[in-house]
Amino acid sequence: MSRDLDPRDGIEVEAVRRPGPTTRARVGQMRSGTLHERRDDLATEEPLEIRIQAGERRRTVAITMRTPGHDFELAAGFLYGEGVAAPADVASIAYCTDDDVPPEARYNTVTVRLHGDALPDLPSLDRHFMTSSACGVCGTASLDALRDRCSPLPAADDPLRVSPEVLYGLPGLLRRAQGVFGKTGGLHAAGLFTAEGEPLAVREDVGRHNAVDKLVGWAMMAGRLPLGGHLLMVSGRTSYEIMQKALTAGLPVVCAVSAPSSLAVDLAREFGMTLVGFLREERFNLYAGAHRVGP
Numbered sequence: 001m002s003r004d005l006d007p008r009d010g011i012e013v014e015a016v017r018r019p020g021p022t023t024r025a026r027v028g029q030m031r032s033g034t035l036h037e038r039r040d041d042l043a044t045e046e047p048l049e050i051r052i053q054a055g056e057r058r059r060t061v062a063i064t065m066r067t068p069g070h071d072f073e074l075a076a077g078f079l080y081g082e083g084v085a086a087p088a089d090v091a092s093i094a095y096c097t098d099d100d101v102p103p104e105a106r107y108n109t110v111t112v113r114l115h116g117d118a119l120p121d122l123p124s125l126d127r128h129f130m131t132s133s134a135c136g137v138c139g140t141a142s143l144d145a146l147r148d149r150c151s152p153l154p155a156a157d158d159p160l161r162v163s164p165e166v167l168y169g170l171p172g173l174l175r176r177a178q179g180v181f182g183k184t185g186g187l188h189a190a191g192l193f194t195a196e197g198e199p200l201a202v203r204e205d206v207g208r209h210n211a212v213d214k215l216v217g218w219a220m221m222a223g224r225l226p227l228g229g230h231l232l233m234v235s236g237r238t239s240y241e242i243m244q245k246a247l248t249a250g251l252p253v254v255c256a257v258s259a260p261s262s263l264a265v266d267l268a269r270e271f272g273m274t275l276v277g278f279l280r281e282e283r284f285n286l287y288a289g290a291h292r293v294g295p
Contacts, residue, residue: 018107019046019068021187021204043187044068045206049109050075051096052084055117058098067187067205068107070214071095074205075110077217080225081245083149084120087220091115143267146244153228153252153272160229160252160292162274166197167293168282170233171257177202178235190215193231200230208234209241216249226250238277243267253292255279260287 022041029036048071050062062078072093079085096109114120174191177199190211191202203214212234219225231253232246238260244267246254254268255276265287268275274289286293 019044021067021069043206047108048074049096049105050078051098051109051111052079052114052119053111054114054119057117057119058111059119064207064210066207066210070203070218071107071110073203073214073217073221074210075112075217076220077213077215077245079112080216080220081213081248083248085112085114087223087225089114093221143263143270146247146267146271150247150271152270153247153250158252158272158292160195162195162231162253162293163295164282164284164293166195166231167255167276167279167284169197170231170255171279173197173199174202174233174235178204187211189235191233192219192227193233195229195231197231208236208239209245212242212245216245219249228252231255233279237261238264238275240264240267243273243275247271247273253289255284 021044023044025040025042026037027040029038044067045065046068048064048066049060050064051058051060061084064074064078066074075093076085076090080087091113093110093112095106096111097106098111101109170191170193173193174189177191178187178189187204187206188208188211189202189204190208192200192215194200201215201218203211203218205211205214212232215232216225219227226249228250230251232251233255234242235257237258238254238256240261240263243254243264247267251273253274253276257279258277260268260275260277265275267273268288272289274292275287276293277285277287
């Protein structure tokens with residue numbers, strides 16, 4: 001798989017603004033009854049259109065609101081999680097230079113070129129995904145659809161074992177790696193860890209699901225999929241979408257600082273995943289997969 005890191009063919013460099021993860025703004029701050037004006041860093045939220053192309057045929061698959069940065073990973077992870085493209089299917093990923101994309105939108109449009117001349121014939125491509133950074137409503141809509149694509153992970157015979165002490169340390173490791181959150185206070189994070197608690201990669205985004213897609217895309221582009229034997233740690237709550245993305249990547253353990261949804265618990269139990277919630281200080285709730293947690 002190749003990656004075209006700066007494909008601005010025929011585009012005037014000075015005419016193209018590449019969005020960054022933070023945006024500077026003037027705000028009013030009230031202190032002791034007096035309003036002061038100051039500068040503040042906001043987490044950037046902009047749309048990203050994900051296109052696929054095979055031969056001369058191209059199609060928009062998704063438009064998602066995201067924090068700019070690691071856009072190619074986001075596109076790769078999203079397509080992998082939705083069953084649109086496996087690592088061997090991808091020829092290249094680049095910012096789009098199609099004629100219908102104005103210069104100011106070049107860095108908000110990514111084209112994933114696939115090998116061959118035929119676009120995937122999948123039901124998920126019959127509509128465009130419009131995903132919000134807040135809700136993560138995207139991709140597979142139900143457990144019934146997920147059963148057609150995924151099998152349960154190994155259960156009682158799974159050799160993976162994670163100690164409570166390793167789990168206790170994950171929130172702090174994740175927080176220390178959140179560089180943009182430290183400036184803005186407005187981003188979610190997803191971190192990939194070994195069973196011993198070694199951090200491998202951390203990604204941030206205004207959307208929890210986007211942060212997970214970026215991690216999965218990183219693993220896909222690095223040739224690391226599937227991710228058996230690894231842990232996923234996310235900020236905030238655990239939704240069905242996050243569990244779906246973890247399952248398709250082969251992640252057996254998902255941890256979060258907040259609560260899971262009921263459907264997330266159902267998914268974890270049906271597919272043999274370990275789900276940890278309210279992981280704070282030296283305590284957590286174990287919702288599924290207790291056989292992987294212990295000394």
